[in-house]
Amino acid sequence: MKNNFIEYCLNKNGATKDFPVGPDPIAIKIADKIFALFYKEKGYLNLKCDPVFAEYLREKHEDVLPGYHMNKQHWNTIILGGSLPESDIFAMIDQSYDLVVKGLPKRIRESI
Numbered sequence: 672m673k674n675n676f677i678e679y680c681l682n683k684n685g686a687t688k689d690f691p692v693g694p695d696p697i698a699i700k701i702a703d704k705i706f707a708l709f710y711k712e713k714g715y716l717n718l719k720c721d722p723v724f725a726e727y728l729r730e731k732h733e734d735v736l737p738g739y740h741m742n743k744q745h746w747n748t749i750i751l752g753g754s755l756p757e758s759d760i761f762a763m764i765d766q767s768y769d770l771v772v773k774g775l776p777k778r779i780r781e782s783i
Contacts (some may be wrong), residue, residue: 676716676760679761680706680768684783688700701775704775715749717748719745725737728747734753
């Protein structure tokens with residue numbers, strides 16, 4: 672299941688894989704900005720999220736927590752293999768990617 676999410680991220684335009692501190696976590700980046708951080712050994716991933724929507728997701732799903740080692744307002748940690756449907760996780764990945772792309776300089780956004 673976890674590999675499905677990594678492959679899904681890597682299929683996004685311009686996405687690259689990086690290992691910033693060894694084999695775990697795996698950082699998926701766009702233009703050197705992380706949009707997904709997979710902790711394979713621990714079984715969770717961090718995704719960027721709109722702050723209001725992030726709070727909503729945390730209240731609605733027990734498997735969505737404030738971002739582990741990240742800005743708790745803008746990042747969520749998603750427990751993989753829990754009760755959250757894969758389709759919801761794919762949608763969260765899409766939002767994280769879109770938020771990071773939106774924050775890139777215009778010239779970089781247009782080249783993606």
